[in-house]
Amino acid sequence: MTHLLRSAWVVGRRDFTATVFSKAFIFFLIGPLFPVLLAGLFGGIGARVASQAEQPRVAVIAPASDFAKLAAAREQLGEAMGDRPIVELVEVPPRPDTQAQVRDLLASKHHSVVAVLTGAFDQPRLTGAVDEDGTVAGQLGLLLSAAQSGPKPLEVAPTARSSGSVDRTRSITAQTGQMILFFLTIILAGMTLSQLIEEKSNKVIEVLAAAVPIESIFIGKLFAMLATSLVGIAVWLSVGIAAMAMFTHDGAGSIPAPAVGTAAFLILTLIYFAMNYLLLGSVFLSIGAQASTVREVQTLSMPVTVAQVLIFGFAALAVGSPDSPMAIAGAVFPLSSPLVMVARAAEKPELWPHLVAILWQVLWIALVVSVSARLFRRTVLKSGPAKRRWWKRAAA
Amino acid sequence: MLRQAASHARPGEYAVEAKDLVKDFGDMRAVDGVSLGVPAGSIYGLLGPNGAGKTTTLRILLGIIDPSSGTRRVLGHERPLDAAPRIGYLPEERGLYPAMHCRDAIAFMGALRGLPLAEGRRRADELLAGHGLGDWARKPIRTLSKGMAQTVQLLGTIVHRPALLVLDEPFAGLDAINQARLEEMIRREAHSGVTIIFSTHVIAHAERLCERIAIIAKGKVAFEGAVDEARARLRPIVRLRTRSDDGPWRSAIPAGARRHGKEWVFELPESGPEPLLKALIDGGAGIETLAIERPGLHDAFVAIAGDKAAAQMVEGPAR
Numbered sequence: 158m159t160h161l162l163r164s165a166w167v168v169g170r171r172d173f174t175a176t177v178f179s180k181a182f183i184f185f186l187i188g189p190l191f192p193v194l195l196a197g198l199f200g201g202i203g204a205r206v207a208s209q210a211e212q213p214r215v216a217v218i219a220p221a222s223d224f225a226k227l228a229a230a231r232e233q234l235g236e237a238m239g240d241r242p243i244v245e246l247v248e249v250p251p252r253p254d255t256q257a258q259v260r261d262l263l264a265s266k267h268h269s270v271v272a273v274l275t276g277a278f279d280q281p282r283l284t285g286a287v288d289e290d291g292t293v294a295g296q297l298g299l300l301l302s303a304a305q306s307g308p309k310p311l312e313v314a315p316t317a318r319s320s321g322s323v324d325r326t327r328s329i330t331a332q333t334g335q336m337i338l339f340f341l342t343i344i345l346a347g348m349t350l351s352q353l354i355e356e357k358s359n360k361v362i363e364v365l366a367a368a369v370p371i372e373s374i375f376i377g378k379l380f381a382m383l384a385t386s387l388v389g390i391a392v393w394l395s396v397g398i399a400a401m402a403m404f405t406h407d408g409a410g411s412i413p414a415p416a417v418g419t420a421a422f423l424i425l426t427l428i429y430f431a432m433n434y435l436l437l438g439s440v441f442l443s444i445g446a447q448a449s450t451v452r453e454v455q456t457l458s459m460p461v462t463v464a465q466v467l468i469f470g471f472a473a474l475a476v477g478s479p480d481s482p483m484a485i486a487g488a489v490f491p492l493s494s495p496l497v498m499v500a501r502a503a504e505k506p507e508l509w510p511h512l513v514a515i516l517w518q519v520l521w522i523a524l525v526v527s528v529s530a531r532l533f534r535r536t537v538l539k540s541g542p543a544k545r546r547w548w549k550r551a552a553a
Numbered sequence: 554m555l556r557q558a559a560s561h562a563r564p565g566e567y568a569v570e571a572k573d574l575v576k577d578f579g580d581m582r583a584v585d586g587v588s589l590g591v592p593a594g595s596i597y598g599l600l601g602p603n604g605a606g607k608t609t610t611l612r613i614l615l616g617i618i619d620p621s622s623g624t625r626r627v628l629g630h631e632r633p634l635d636a637a638p639r640i641g642y643l644p645e646e647r648g649l650y651p652a653m654h655c656r657d658a659i660a661f662m663g664a665l666r667g668l669p670l671a672e673g674r675r676r677a678d679e680l681l682a683g684h685g686l687g688d689w690a691r692k693p694i695r696t697l698s699k700g701m702a703q704t705v706q707l708l709g710t711i712v713h714r715p716a717l718l719v720l721d722e723p724f725a726g727l728d729a730i731n732q733a734r735l736e737e738m739i740r741r742e743a744h745s746g747v748t749i750i751f752s753t754h755v756i757a758h759a760e761r762l763c764e765r766i767a768i769i770a771k772g773k774v775a776f777e778g779a780v781d782e783a784r785a786r787l788r789p790i791v792r793l794r795t796r797s798d799d800g801p802w803r804s805a806i807p808a809g810a811r812r813h814g815k816e817w818v819f820e821l822p823e824s825g826p827e828p829l830l831k832a833l834i835d836g837g838a839g840i841e842t843l844a845i846e847r848p849g850l851h852d853a854f855v856a857i858a859g860d861k862a863a864a865q866m867v868e869g870p871a872r
Contacts, residue, residue: 167664175652360648364706366617367642368665370634 161376164369168377169384172352176385186392188344212242213293215285216249216262216270219277223304224248230303234296244296249273259284278305324504330415331476331500334426338499339469341386342433343462346441349382353445354454371534379438379526383431390427415503417511425502425511429495432518436492436525437465443529446536465492472496479504488514491521567626568593568717568748569614574623576609583609584620585772591750591765596743598759599752600854601769607752608645610769611721614750615642628717636717638667641710645721645752647703651695655681655705658694662709673712680708684734700731707735711742718742720751724758736762760850770858780850787848787856788820791829794841802836805829821845 176182217224228246235243247268252258259273263285272285272293281301287293356362365374415422440461448454472493475484479501487497488510498514569591576584584606591597599607612618614625616633628636649658659680660673668676681690684704694702703726710718720739724732739762743749753759759766759780766783768776776783794816795802810819822829826845833840 163667164665167661171650171661175650179652356648359651360644360646361650362648363617363644363646364642364648364662364709365665367612367615367640367644368637368662 161370161373164373165377168365168369168374169381172378172381173384177388186389189393212245213271214245214247214269215293215297216247216268216273218249218251218255218258218273218275223277226304227300230300234300244293327416327503328477331503334499334503335472335496338430338433338496341430342437343465345382345386345434346437349378349438350441350445350454350458353378353442354451372530375442375530375533378442379435382438383434416506417502417508422502426499428515429499432522433495435522439526439529443532446533468493469496476500491518494518566593567591569627569750571614571625572623574613574620574625576613577621583772587774589767589774589777591748593748594746595764596739596749596762598763598766599769600759600766602754605769606772607769608721611719611752615719639716641715641718643707643710643720643723647706649694649702649706652693654691654693656690658705659709659712663712666713668713676712680712684708700727703727716747718747718749722753723751724753724755756851756854768854768857776857783850783853784848787852790846790848791819791821792844792846793817796839796841797837800837802833802838805832805836
C-alpha cells in the first residue's frame, strides 16, 4: 500500500507540476473569461437583434397631441419592462378617408406595420394581423389607459432582502454551482485524457508501467488533475471575490448566503466537485487506456460526454424544488448526485443529507475507480493497430 | 567501487529465472514456453528476429504484463515490481516527456524507482557531465537529437544504480559511435557487478558482449546457454584454395562442400585436420591457402534458428 501511494505521489507530482507550470495552464485559468465575454458580446447583440425582430410596429392614426400622450406612456412602460420587446408606435396624421388610409398602411412596405390603431382614446380600434388576446392588443390597451389616466404615484420602501428575493438568488447560486461543477469536471476529465494519450503516444507509459504499479499511475494522474483544478478554483475564487469587492457595494456580502451558510457551501462545493471529477475522471481514464489515437478517444468519449450532458439536464430539474421526487432520484443516482446535492446546499439548510450523500458517493467512487483502474491495467499497454479492439470487432 | 548490487551477486546465483512462460494475446501465442536463467553479474543476450517474442518476454520478466502461465523470479522476487527499485529498464520504444529538462527527466526516472528527487538531480548532473551532455542539463528533451535523447533515457535507467539492467534493443537507432559508447557502458556496468539483459537482432553486439544468450524464434527458446556452447554446436569451417582443379585429392573434400570460385568451404571432418591435410598433399592438390575457422555466432544462429530467422537478423559490422 505504501509503495502504491508513494508511486502515485511520484506520478501525480510530475503531472501536477507539468500542468501547473505550463503555458496551457494560463489559458486554463483565463478560460472562464471567454464564455463570459462571448456571452456578453453575443448576448448583447443577440438580444438587440431579437428585440428588434420581436418589436411589432403599429401605426397610430391620431392627432399629434394624442400620439404624444401615447408615446410618453410607451416610454414609461418600456422602462418598466426592461429588455422585453414592446410594441413600437408610428405616428400617422389622419386623412379624411380613414378606412382607405388603414388599408394603405397595412399594404405599405414602407411602414411595415402589423396593425393600425384608429379612434384615439374615444373609440380605439385596432385593425391588422393581430389576435384579440395577443401581446400587441394587450400592450396597446395598457398604453391607452396609461396615456388617459397618467402615471400613478407609487411610494417604494426598499428593504435589503425578502424571502422571495433570497429564494430567487439561492436558485441562481444553485444553478451556478451546478454549471461550475459540470463544466469544470468535463474540462478536467478531458485534460486528464489528453495527458494519458500523450503519454501513450510518446511511449512514456511503458517506462512508468515498468517501474510502478499501474494502479499508481491511474491514481496519481487522477489526483494530480484534481489538485490542478483546486489551484484553478482558488485563483478564480480570489479573482471573483476581488472583482465583487471592486464592482459591488458590499462586495461578496451582497450575495445572500446559501442555505447551509457560505463557508459550508464552499466546502461542500469543493467536496462535490471532487466526487464528480473522480467519478467522471476515472471513467475517462479507462477510456483513454483503451484508445491509442485522438480519433479513437473522440469516438469513445462522445457517448460519455453526451450522457453527462443529459445527467446535467436531469440534475438541473432539482433546482428550485430540492425535495421533489425528481431531486431525490437525482441525489440517489450516483452520477448526478454531486450536481443535485450542490444545488440542495444552496437551497436547503440541513447538513445531514449531505453527509449521507457524500458517503454514498464515496462508495460509488471506490467502486468506479477500482473497476476503471483494473480496466486501465488490462488495456493501457495494448496499443497499436495490430490488434482489433472490441468496438471494432463488434462493428465488423 | 562495486555497487550495492554487486554484493547480492553470488557466483552461480540467478538474477533472473523464468520457467515455462506462456503469453497469449487473443488467438496469438506470443511467448510459448520460454525458460531461461540469467546468472547474476553476467551480460545476457536475447537474440531473435523481429516479432520473435523478445519484447514480450522482457515485459513479462519486468512485470509490465503477466504471463498466461509459467513463473518468473527477478532478483529473488516472485512479483517483479517488488524488485523495481533495483531494476533499470530501457524500453524498445523510447519514452520521455518532450517538455521536461534533461536532468529532471533523469531524476524523475530515478524517483519512479525510489530515488529521492534531489539526489536524482545531483546524480543526473554528474551523469550528464560524464557523457558530454553537461550543457544540456537544463534544456528540454524536445531540443535534443535522437541519439542524445536516447543517451538521456539510458542515464535515467542507471541513475538509481540498479542491480539489474534490462535493455530492449538498446542499439537500435544509434550511429556507430554511439553504439560503441553504449557497448562500453554495458561493459562498465557489468564490471561493477550489474546483471545486464539485452535483446537484439544484431548478432555482432551479442557476440562481442554476451557471456550467455537465448535464441528466440516464434516465441520459443531455440537455444539457451553460453555463446561458446552455441558455437560448439558447429564443426570448424575449412576454407581451401588449390592450384590443381582436379585430381585424387578431390576424394578428401566432403560431399556437402560448397565451392565459391576457386575456394572450397566445408565443415572440418570428424577425423580432424591431420588426415585431411595428408590426403590433400598426397592427392596433389597444390594447397594455395587453407584456413580452419571457428564458426561465428551467426553460423550458430543459422544452424539453431534456421535460415529464415537468420535472414531477418543483422550480422552487424565486424570490429
